[in-house]
Amino acid sequence: MRAEDIRRVLVIGSGTMGLQIGLQAAIHGCSVVLHDTEPAALDAAHQRLRGYGEAPVAAGLIDAGQLERALANIECTADPAAAAAEVDLVSECVPEDPVLKGRILGQFNELCPQQAVFTTNTSTLLPSMFAAATGRPDRFAALHFHIPVWSSNVVDVMPHAGTSAETTELLLAFARRIGQIPIALRKESFGYVFNALYTAMNREALTLVANGVASVEDVDRAWMGIMKMPIGPFGMLDGVGLDTVWHITDYWARQLGDPQISANAEFVRTYLDRGRLGLKSGSGFYQYPHPAYEAPEFLEWGVGA
Ligand SMILES: NC(=O)c1ccc[n+]([C@@H]2O[C@H](COP(=O)([O-])OP(=O)(O)OC[C@H]3O[C@@H](n4cnc5c(N)ncnc54)[C@H](O)[C@@H]3O)[C@@H](O)[C@H]2O)c1
Structure with missing residues (x-):
């Protein structure tokens, strides 16, 4: 055929x-x-x-x-x-x-x-x-x-x-x-290509913030400033919905028994506990409808850090 x-x-x-x-x-x-x-x-x-x-x-x-x-x-x-x-x-x-x-x-x-x-x-x-x-x-x-x-x-x-x-x-x-x-794909692999890359990026973004290494805004600023993208990992997670992000992170934490992924799930959970589900609830890592990363001054040093 x-x-x-x-x-x-x-x-x-x-x-x-x-x-x-x-x-x-x-x-x-x-x-x-x-x-x-x-x-x-x-x-x-x-x-x-x-x-x-x-x-x-x-x-x-x-x-x-x-x-x-x-x-x-x-x-x-x-x-x-x-x-x-x-x-x-x-x-x-x-x-x-x-x-x-x-x-x-x-x-x-x-x-x-x-x-x-x-x-x-x-x-x-x-x-x-x-x-x-x-x-x-x-x-x-x-x-x-x-x-x-x-x-x-x-x-x-x-x-x-x-x-x-x-x-x-x-x-x-x-x-x-x-x-x-x-x-x-030349062989089977969980997550295909884009989803595998995207999952790894999200895991590292959450790890940086959950471990107190950098702020949400600075992680997004790094991605946006170098990749010249209009949105960073946390802005995108707000779009996915933090309840969904928590479900997936918590599932893999338990599946793999990985303490870092568990810590990442707990970090996301703190947002859910405050009713912050992301874009759909009007607030998540950012406030909507005008999230800080959309402002032209977001990429200036120190804003929101
Ligand atoms: N939503 C996404 O972003 C996305 C992206 C890529 C892949 N997928 C995958 O695509 C698949 C579908 O996801 P979705 O988001 O469209 O789900 P969905 O829940 O929106 O739709 C699933 C549909 O399947 C129907 N259904 C359930 N049992 C059925 C049956 N026995 N026979 C016929 N229809 C039945 C349901 O009534 C429903 O209308 C899943 O495997 C999902 O992982 C989803």
Whole structure:
């Protein structure tokens, strides 16, 4: 199969990622079927898709006519057999639960055409965990998107040991075809490429502040001043949400038994205890809607230190 032969894409799970991936594929000419077990998710899908579609139109990436054609090319169904009919590629986007993902991939293996290529959008798991369940391990790999899909347009293509070279090449070409920058992982690795870098940066940023080495503002100032970025690690963590940051940090602290990661989790916890959840609560490491790092004088020596 060539990338141009992927005409119909099935997205399983019509949440944040499934909708964005479906929209991106439809914008680039695929016919898309969205499947979900929650009627509410399917009922809301078209309205949410239209909402998401406003961003690439506003950014000039597509025009309003292209958005309308893409939306007309997306159908929704709760019926797994109808969803699976005549699909060429499957993107599994159900919640991050290995048992659920394995079960869904096995179920759709029974329903989808034999030649269809299966992919998982998992953030933290590995495709080898589900390869057997797909019933087509050679035609299965991770195809991992970043949000928002149209502007953070980088896709990790991560094969497992049994993925065929043809499948990997096909997925790299498909990613390019739908306006993404493909990153070819040569072997399985937790966190792919960007997420691995990003996680390491966050861990070091939290360590510097939790250990009293530098202030939140100075860590961000160092990053912004050298990398010429509009935001630093702590500003970004505010955007993620400090409850989520705490959950992830606390999970890994317990998983690895690492005292430094535990100290980092406790440090984040002090913000949660004061109701400071980041951007969504109006305050986190910074105060919103006008965080200090957005002020032109932030990069001057000593401000906020
Ligand atoms: N949100 C992100 O920033 C992000 C980024 C990259 C990867 N991911 C990964 O993408 C996947 C989906 O994440 P999300 O944020 O879109 O989750 P989400 O919770 O927004 O959506 C998941 C959807 O799956 C549906 N679902 C649950 N069980 C199902 C089943 N048995 N059959 C069909 N649909 C079912 C739910 O009803 C829901 O609509 C996860 O593996 C996540 O780790 C998420």
